[in-house]
Amino acid sequence: MKLTKISLALAGLMAVAPPFAAAQQRINAAGATFPAVIYQKWFDEYHKMHADVQVNYQSIGSGGGIAQLTAGTVDFGASDMPMTDEQISKLTVKPLHFPSVLGGVVPTYNIAGVTQDLKFTPETLSGIFVGTITKWNDPRFAKDNPGVKFPAEDIQVVHRSDGSGTTFVWTDYLSKVNPDWKSKVGANTSVNWPLGLGGKGNEGVAGTVKQTPNSIGYVELIYAVQTKMAYGSVKNASGSFVKADFNTVTDAAAAAAKNMPDDFRVSITNAAGKNAYPISSFTWLLIPSHIPDAAKAKTIKGFLQWMLADGQKYAAGLSYASLPKEVIAKEIKQIAKIQ
Amino acid sequence: MATPAVAETTAIRRRTTQTGDIVARLITLAFAASIILITFLLVWQLWTQSAPTRHKFGFAFLFTSTWNPVTEQFGALPFVYGTVVTSILALLISVPLGLGSAIFLSELAPAGISNALTFLIELLAAIPSVIYGLLALFTVVPLMRTYGEPFLKSTLGFLPWFKGPVYGFGLLTAGIVLSVMTVPFIISVSREALLAVPREQREAALALGATHWESTWQIVVPYAKLGILGSIFLGLARALGETMAVTMVIGNDPKIAASLFAPGYSIAAVIANEFSEATGKVYQSALIELGLVLFLLTIIINGVARLMIVATTRKGSKR
């Protein structure tokens, strides 16, 4: 009958569809969109080198990474905000934080008629996102950006609609430089935004800013670079206007590198240093300290080793910054803690 | 005439066929019962898994407007607002459009053309939501941002609904996209309701000197009004539950604003966006409770729609 034909076809399809040998290590991971670009590159390259290893990484946001790790539906998570003690207490198996790469969160904008790189200060940035600065031709912009012709248009603010480590980095920075921001909005993966459109993931924010004239959003550097969108420089703690790139982000991590805590949970926003980019951050892979499947544990450890050595070479090409040597050395020791 | 042997065989055959019947009945009954089981499971899941927030907030959940996953303060109001506003907007556009088309298709168009056009319009209902979203994102949003909303702002900007910055994304755009998605339902069911109106009604009106339009608008349409209302409720139920098309254009901001240009959020959209990242029992439970609210809304509206449509068919068959 009809049904037997259908079921036969289906069985045939299922036999054909995964076209390879049986000993596949399939690892599921989910989390931050901040490092998603380099993670996807890493997992793709690693798969090319080890055809039996497939790491399926879904970039659903740091909040999602932590949630799914807690629910046990993924083998490891990823987040740009270190897990809080409260979040860690909800897990039966303690997670280990492994910094994977350094990155910077940049203010990216799409303003009619403006092709130059703009300079932003803590005041202008917090003013935009809290809604006190509403138009692009506000004199405060002109002060920092002489010679730039701003249109007399409303500022379209774009932020994250999902739980985001990138949001944490951004709001952490604003909280440090603006006590008013700290009390009104605060710093977390999800905050009560006074105004603006919500985009899903770094991808969604970049996509929305790209499509919406006179808009501004915050994204990890690579998303602005890959989509050829303009992004501005930010005034750092030493008073210089710094644009995010490999060197300035590495500088931001210099102090932390020397004094890295054992659990690797640290914030490097508003770092001291003449050339430090003030909105930089580590991003972490959240690996359970105990992985019952021995083969999976071995695969994950193998990947981590690779990530801390060859993987770092991909950072520069994708606008991230590689980890400081001291941090790498410390992490290699932590790999042994995965049972 | 039947020898004992034949009588015996007939009796056996009767018993086996009776068993066959009983088995068939039981099997099909089991599958029919599974439908009830599935629905029961659904309601049970929604109810039990929303317990944390139901106990924490009670009915206040429906009237609170904060949505703060960090402090675990949840309120459904912004989402109910967004869902209701976009659906009403959708109906405001699709009801005149749909009813007008249904009138044309039932009163004016010759049967062949009417059937062909109805077939095409019903294809609109088959288009997946995510494709409406794809199109809306790349065509409707830029159009609204560049032309539509500024035009409304310049002409009707004194009204509170048309004030504020123009994003392209927002409640108005979501409403417009939803209207295209609800129109086929209204046309399809209204047309059936109008076609079911007995000829005598029209002919009587025309005999009294009414124009074609007068006969339609004053006699036929009121006669079919239950079916038409039913189609509207059906369209409304569809609009309330739409997820993908809405989440791609509504702006994803859990706020209540008077302006239709403002970004908003709907129940279905927030569940789609935030469920996979809901850490903690309370957050998850809040989203599931939203699902429960949506579920109840759609049951009520679908129920009303059904009653009305059934009432029309009963009325129409009374000749």
Add this chain to the structure above:
Amino acid sequence: MMGGNLIWRKSVNAVMLSVTGVFTVLAVSSLFLILGYLVYYGGRSLDWNFFTKLPFPPGEIGGGMANAIVGSLEIVGVAALIGLPVGFLAGIYLSEFEDKMFCPLVRYVADLLNGIPSIVVGLLAWGLVVVPTRSFSGLAGSIALAVMLIPIVTRQTEQFLREVPLSLREAALALGASKWKTIATVVVPAGSKGILTGMILGVARISGESAPLLFTAFNNQFWGGGITQPTASLPVMIYSHAIAPYEDWHRQAWAAGLVLIGMVLIANIAARLVLARGISVPRA
């Protein structure tokens, strides 16, 4: 209602009737606009890569959605495997075995289930499958889709079986056939056109669903390795690619949209043709 008033009434008549015509044109043209955009943008973007390659890392050009196409077929296939028999048999029950209390209840519940928003059905599948198995899986997605398919098939089956004339049933019974034999060999084949239509339309409807798959089947960058793993699907890929900032991903979203709508429309048109022309299914 006399005299000069007549000219006014006649003009109102002309205007309103033309307005209804305009509305109809608007409604129909929206379909053509939608198809037009998809064919134009999607057609330009369809290439061999789309059908054969896996997704590339973000920012790299040339990836495809091969795994999503196969994933969709798998998920919808399993959903059909579960949902079609259940709906079919339940429909037979409703039409052939009349039960005063039970049947109206089942009908009511089936209509209820039909109207439930797909995202809520996704929540059900999440709670039933993802949570206990602690894993996203194509199977969870299939179950969500099956739950949506069942009421559609049930009602269609019941409706078309009811339309089979009583005389056919009575003739079979008069010849000594038992009830189940009558159903199996006479009634069902007689109603098979409509039933088949319902099945095709139902499967077409669920193959375009994206919301119930978001947190059940999740997504996958690679070949999934079976229905018990997170599985990529076309509708979810369209969503994730459309909201991203990469031109190449937008291109692929259009292509996927064209493929998806092609499948859905072909299924719909085929179903209508089956119903209209009377192509009957050969008896089993």
